[in-house]
Amino acid sequence: MKIDIHNHILPKEWPDLKQRYGYQGWVQLHHNCKGEAIMMKDDKVFRVIQDTCWDPEVRIRDMDRTGVTVQALSTVPVMFSYWAKAQDTLDLCHILNDDLAATVQKHPKRFVGFGSLPMQAPDLAVQEMHRCVKELGFPGVQIGSHINDWDLNAPELYPFYAVSS
8 A cells, every 4th residue: 555645635616715805815726728727826826736636536547647545635735824814714724624525525545634724823723623523534634834923832822732632
């Protein structure tokens, strides 16, 4: 068995976040041709991605070609959105985590999901972590290496760590 533990996934589509939340800074996905999309942050190209990033069937074909049995999936780190209003990031986490859960539920022998959390608000992060584990069935979550100005040893994060350990 070959397990690939570091892979990123996005929904194929999501709402216009600038319109949804009322301010800029959000990443949007623009499908520009078959098998490719552009991640745009405001009006600037952030990254061009391939369909393996949103299409589980294409991803599984690629896994079979390379001999990978299982992949651990998590969102693309730019989507963490720790800079944004916490409630908006929580809403985005729901969008990302629900899509990830649907992918894992459709292919439970091929994928394991790790949820995203609004870490800039540790109380909301705890709430979403519980949802990820208890409702969505994820074995864990992914967090960034820093949350805005906080390093991972910031006292503001201690309540989250106390609950998650």
